[in-house]
Amino acid sequence: MVKFDFTLTIHYNKNGIFFGKVIRVESREISQAVIRRLPRYYRYLGELLESGVERISSNDLSKRMKVTASQIRQDLNNFGGFGQQGYGYNVKYLYTEIGKILGLENDHNFIIIGAGNLGQALANYGSFEKRSFVLKGIFDVNPTLKGMTIRGVPVRMMDELKDYIRENDIEIAVLTIPKNVAVDVAKELVEAGIQAIWNFAHVDLNVPDHIIVESVHLSESLMRLSYNISRYNEEHGGN
Amino acid sequence: MVKFDFTLTIHYNKNGIFFGKVIRVESREISQAVIRRLPRYYRYLGELLESGVERISSNDLSKRMKVTASQIRQDLNNFGGFGQQGYGYNVKYLYTEIGKILGLENDHNFIIIGAGNLGQALANYGSFEKRSFVLKGIFDVNPTLKGMTIRGVPVRMMDELKDYIRENDIEIAVLTIPKNVAVDVAKELVEAGIQAIWNFAHVDLNVPDHIIVESVHLSESLMRLSYNISRYNEEHGGN
Numbered sequence: 298m299v300k301f302d303f304t305l306t307i308h309y310n311k312n313g314i315f316f317g318k319v320i321r322v323e324s325r326e327i328s329q330a331v332i333r334r335l336p337r338y339y340r341y342l343g344e345l346l347e348s349g350v351e352r353i354s355s356n357d358l359s360k361r362m363k364v365t366a367s368q369i370r371q372d373l374n375n376f377g378g379f380g381q382q383g384y385g386y387n388v389k390y391l392y393t394e395i396g397k398i399l400g401l402e403n404d405h406n407f408i409i410i411g412a413g414n415l416g417q418a419l420a421n422y423g424s425f426e427k428r429s430f431v432l433k434g435i436f437d438v439n440p441t442l443k444g445m446t447i448r449g450v451p452v453r454m455m456d457e458l459k460d461y462i463r464e465n466d467i468e469i470a471v472l473t474i475p476k477n478v479a480v481d482v483a484k485e486l487v488e489a490g491i492q493a494i495w496n497f498a499h500v501d502l503n504v505p506d507h508i509i510v511e512s513v514h515l516s517e518s519l520m521r522l523s524y525n526i527s528r529y530n531e532e533h534g535g536n
Numbered sequence: 537m538v539k540f541d542f543t544l545t546i547h548y549n550k551n552g553i554f555f556g557k558v559i560r561v562e563s564r565e566i567s568q569a570v571i572r573r574l575p576r577y578y579r580y581l582g583e584l585l586e587s588g589v590e591r592i593s594s595n596d597l598s599k600r601m602k603v604t605a606s607q608i609r610q611d612l613n614n615f616g617g618f619g620q621q622g623y624g625y626n627v628k629y630l631y632t633e634i635g636k637i638l639g640l641e642n643d644h645n646f647i648i649i650g651a652g653n654l655g656q657a658l659a660n661y662g663s664f665e666k667r668s669f670v671l672k673g674i675f676d677v678n679p680t681l682k683g684m685t686i687r688g689v690p691v692r693m694m695d696e697l698k699d700y701i702r703e704n705d706i707e708i709a710v711l712t713i714p715k716n717v718a719v720d721v722a723k724e725l726v727e728a729g730i731q732a733i734w735n736f737a738h739v740d741l742n743v744p745d746h747i748i749v750e751s752v753h754l755s756e757s758l759m760r761l762s763y764n765i766s767r768y769n770e771e772h773g774g775n
Contacts, residue, residue, distance in 0.1 A: 332763060336756035340738070363740075399759045400766025414657030421653060424738070424755040428762075468765065493765050495758065499579070499663070501602075509768060511761040515752065516663040517575035519734065520638045522750040523667075524571060526707065526732050527639025529748060 327375045327398070334372060335395055337362070342392040354385035404429045406466055407495075410482060411473035412437040412445070412452045415497060419471055420447040433465050438478075455482075462489040469493045476500035566614045566637070573611060574634055576601070581631040593624035643668045645705055646734075649721060650712035651676040651684070651691045654736060658710055659686040672704050677717075694721075701728040708732045715739035 341362055345353060355373070359366035373386065376394050396402055407425075409416045412435050419425075420432060435452045437443075442452045453461065461467070470486050472479050472494060479498030486494060493509035496502055502510055580601055584592060594612070598605035612625065615633050635641055646664075648655045651674050658664075659671060674691045676682075681691045692700065700706070709725050711718055711733055718737030725733060732748035735741055741749055 333760075335763070336753070336759040339759065340753075340756070398763065398766075400762040400769075401759065403766070405762060405765070414653050414660060418653030418657055419754075422754070424758070428755070428758070430758065430762075469761065492768075493761055495761055507768070509761060509764045511757055511764070513752065513754065513757050514575070514579075515658075515661070516667070517579070518750055518752055519663070519667070519669065520575040520578065520640065521572075522708065522732055522734055522748060523639040523644060523669075524574070524637065525748045525750070526644070527637075527642070529731075529746070530639075 331372050331375055332398075335399060338372070339392065339395045339399060339401075342388055342395065345388045346392055350388055352385040353388055358386070401428050404431055405468050406431050406433045407469035407471060408432070408434040408436060408462070408467050409471045409473060410436045410455075410458070410486075412439070412442050412447065413473060416471070416473040417447055419473065420450065430469070433467055434461055436461075459485060459489040462486070462491055467491060469495060471495045471497070472502075473497045570611050570614055571637075574638060577611070578631065578634045578638060578640075581627055581634065584627045585631055589627055591624040592627055597625070640667050643670055644707050645670050645672045646708035646710060647671070647673040647675060647701070647706050648710045648712060649675045649694075649697070649725075651678070651681050651686065652712060655710070655712040656686055658712065659689065669708070672706055673700055675700075698724060698728040701725070701730055706730060708734060710734045710736070711741075712736045 341358065355366040355369045358369050362369070373391065376391070376398075407430055409420055409432065412420075416435065416437075420435060425432060432448065432450055435447055435450050436455055436458055437452050438455050440454065443454055445452045462470075468491070470491050470493075472482065474482060476499045479496070479500050480503060483494060483496075483502040483504055487504050487508055491508070493511070494502060494504070496510055496512040497515070499514060499516055501512070504510060580597065594605040594608045597603075597608050601608070612630065615630070615637075646669055648659055648671065651659075655674065655676075659674060664671060671687065671689055674686055674689050675694055675697055676691050677694050679693065682693055684691045701709075707730070709730050709732075711721065713721060715738045718735070718739050719742060722733060722735075722741040722743055726743050726747055730747070732750070733741060733743070735749055735751040736754070738753060738755055740751070743749060
């Protein structure tokens with residue numbers, strides 16, 4: 298657990314002995330490590346809400362999430378006094394506050410580029426609507442798909458892309474197209490004023506710093522899986 | 537960059553002064569941080585190979601990958617003297633060695649559970665074959681899909697699942713099913729002797745420690761995107 302509440306100064310002497318000083322630093326920023334964990338808290342709190350749980354103690358949440366109760370308390374203390382000794386956390390309040398931090402209280406208009414299987418899977422992905430992501434358009438280069446609708450949203454051709462983004466206040470583009478075209482399409486998106494790209498193409502997009510890119514590199518995830526299998530087999534004498 | 541070449545012992549006194557000792561530890565293990573970066577190296581090296589590049593310097597690789605040359609040298613030095621001063625790295629050798637570490641030189645038989653859009657997208661995913669993941673079966677509960685083939689692989693019903701895993705030496709199951717059934721299916725998979733699960737269901741699977749689970753939580757990725765948009769707008773006075 299990293300919380301940037303301290304600065305450390307460290308000095309070494311030649312025997313490898315080190316010494317230094319811990320200084321408490323005032324910081325209201327929530328650390329990146331906590332931010333990275335928020336979506337998971339949000340998911341668990343959402344499930345608790347759905348099953349009608351109004352309050353939960355850090356210990357109970359700890360058992361469910363398989364995180365230590367002390368980490369949960371440290372993390373959730375960032376939001377200031379939501380937990381009450383003996384009463385636990387107010388699930389709805391915490392869920393709402395974390396949702397606000399994650400920017401989920403505002404509507405986000407988005408489009409999907411690439412109407413293949415993955416594009417269709419994402420278009421049909423229920424989580425979007427629940428979390429105020431509004432599918433406004435689907436684009437593809439394949440003329441046989443023109444006019445086909447997915448969840449009531451018609452597939453448009455790429456020549457309409459730029460105007461459509463500008464006229465419909467589109468914030469996010471989801472890229473589910475092959476890597477050899479993704480880089481050029483990303484360029485078009487930037488020119489049209491897109492703010493963020495959710496990238497499923499197997500390539501690092503080369504866009505200006507102010508464009509937010511979140512990449513889902515499936516093959517890298519698969520390689521981590523494969524690495525772990527391989528390591529397990531080595532340690533346990535498998536193939 | 538974390539490399540576990542040292543152990544630290546740290547003590548605090550009441551003024552926040554700390555002291556301790558650094559001990560060098562013999563370690564041939566590659567650190568987790570390096571492992572996490574390997575898939576990205578592998579991807580870039582693969583692209584270089586495809587475009588016929590035989591050797592590359594850490595500086596050129598640095599420019600492409602947007603990682604410092606010194607980090608590249610540190611990371612790749614883990615594989616022992618592949619880089620030669622003035623000659624650069626042998627792309628093919630490095631690609632092959634990293635592929636071995638990632639367990640990509642062995643065939644991995646896998647099945648997909650859930651023949652919906654996402655399951656079909658993954659079944660059609662070219663990266664699998666290139667990296668010796670062999671699709672052996674697709675399973676679903678929907679009887680109207682029975683016998684349909686995707687990439688030549690027929691969709692089977694779930695009652696065949698356990699026997700099929702046992703008889704066909706299946707190592708990995710890809711879960712593209714709703715979260716409310718994923719937990720039970722994971723249990724069946726474990727009973728049938730599966731080794732690893734690539735989990736796309738929006739839930740943490742509760743499986744024994746020896747089962748390798750790699751989860752792709754799309755909604756968490758989407759929340760990170762949304763958080764970054766929201767933070768950007770706050771900092772730049774957007775909505």
